[in-house]
Amino acid sequence: MPRDAHPYRSVLYLPASKERALAKARTLAADAIIFDLEDAVAPDAKDAARATLKAALDEGGFGARRRIVRINASDTPWHADDLAAAAEMQCDAVLLPKVGAPQDILDAAAALPGRAIWAMIETAAGVLNAAAIAGAHPALEGFVLGTNDLAKELGARPHPDRLPMMTALQTALLAARMGGLVVVDGVYNAFKDDDGLRRECEQGRDLGFDGKTLIHPAQLDITNAVFAPSADDISLAERQIAAFDEATAAGQGVAVVDGRIVENLHVEQARATLAKARAIEALVG
Ligand SMILES: CC(C)(COP(=O)(O)OP(=O)(O)OC[C@H]1O[C@@H](n2cnc3c(N)ncnc32)[C@H](O)[C@@H]1OP(=O)(O)O)[C@@H](O)C(=O)NCCC(=O)NCCSC(=O)C[C@H](O)C(=O)O
Numbered sequence: 001m002p003r004d005a006h007p008y009r010s011v012l013y014l015p016a017s018k019e020r021a022l023a024k025a026r027t028l029a030a031d032a033i034i035f036d037l038e039d040a041v042a043p044d045a046k047d048a049a050r051a052t053l054k055a056a057l058d059e060g061g062f063g064a065r066r067r068i069v070r071i072n073a074s075d076t077p078w079h080a081d082d083l084a085a086a087a088e089m090q091c092d093a094v095l096l097p098k099v100g101a102p103q104d105i106l107d108a109a110a111a112l113p114g115r116a117i118w119a120m121i122e123t124a125a126g127v128l129n130a131a132a133i134a135g136a137h138p139a140l141e142g143f144v145l146g147t148n149d150l151a152k153e154l155g156a157r158p159h160p161d162r163l164p165m166m167t168a169l170q171t172a173l174l175a176a177r178m179g180g181l182v183v184v185d186g187v188y189n190a191f192k193d194d195d196g197l198r199r200e201c202e203q204g205r206d207l208g209f210d211g212k213t214l215i216h217p218a219q220l221d222i223t224n225a226v227f228a229p230s231a232d233d234i235s236l237a238e239r240q241i242a243a244f245d246e247a248t249a250a251g252q253g254v255a256v257v258d259g260r261i262v263e264n265l266h267v268e269q270a271r272a273t274l275a276k277a278r279a280i281e282a283l284v285g
């Protein structure tokens with residue numbers, strides 16, 4: 001389980017250059033916001049976007065939403081200025097794109113002392129080195145899957161079941177879990193297709209992702225609902241814990257709920273479900 005107990009059901013990208021989107025984000029039901037200086041900002045708008053973002057973060061108003069700043073990659077002309085600016089920004093973490101090796105994390109940690117770091121896993125090197133990246137430095141707190149860049153590099157075509165992506169998704173997930181990191185699924189590009197979004201959220205949730213990255217506010221409600229424990233999940237967790245407590249009091253090592261056995265590990269999962277539900281409740285009120 002991740003070291004960070006904050007919910008990351010919905011993680012919304014917004015272009016750091018867009019003042020209206022920055023203002024809107026203060027009102028949206030996103031668990032976290034990625035303020036993007038990378039792909040969503042045109043090359044000639046990078047300097048202005050940095051200044052606009054710094055002013056918006058200084059102004060505040062983002063509440064409990066985690067503020068994550070995505071900077072440009074280390075092989076771009078904007079990286080050094082982004083790092084220097086991010087070090088001064090009022091944010092919770094800095095997200096590095098196209099991380100390919102543990103050294104990328106070490107370099108960023110040295111440039112951003114005391115700052116949490118997140119990594120985009122979106123290249124073949126990033127996927128194949130995911131385990132080493134996950135353990136590179138204690139400042140690393142999360143992985144974000146970059147499924148658009150991955151599809152580009154792999155030459156993969158979009159499939160509704162994401163079969164061409166599955167090895168990459170699961171390799172990143174395994175590495176994140178090994179390292180105690182938050183891990184958030186890639187974006188669903190067709191932001192007006194609610195059914196497709198719901199299917200992909202459910203698939204990501206069932207694989208084990210903590211949440212999904214989003215590109216438009218219209219994607220928030222479905223994503224928040226899918227990645228939250230349902231009423232049935234909560235009821236089952238409560239009944240599992242109660243049945244196990246009763247069984248233990250009677251000197252038994254296992255209980256049975258709804259015809260399925262409940263062992264200590266299931267009770268741990270049940271407690272995690274209830275803790276997640278409480279964390280979401282505390283966030284949304
Ligand atoms: C996709 C968009 C370009 C659509 O923008 P727009 O046409 O302005 O949408 P709407 O008119 O429907 O907007 C309605 C209002 O909502 C605000 N808005 C829109 N998008 C966002 C947002 N992402 N965050 C906050 N607020 C948003 C608009 O300002 C309108 O507000 P108002 O006028 O006050 O009512 C646009 O949604 C967009 O730019 N999305 C983000 C795109 C992005 O960040 N892309 C980069 C990340 S994806 C990626 O790179 C993943 C990864 O790296 C990979 O490789 O896969």
Ligand SMILES: [Mg+2]
Pocket residue numbers: 039097122146148149
């Ligand atoms: Mg990308």
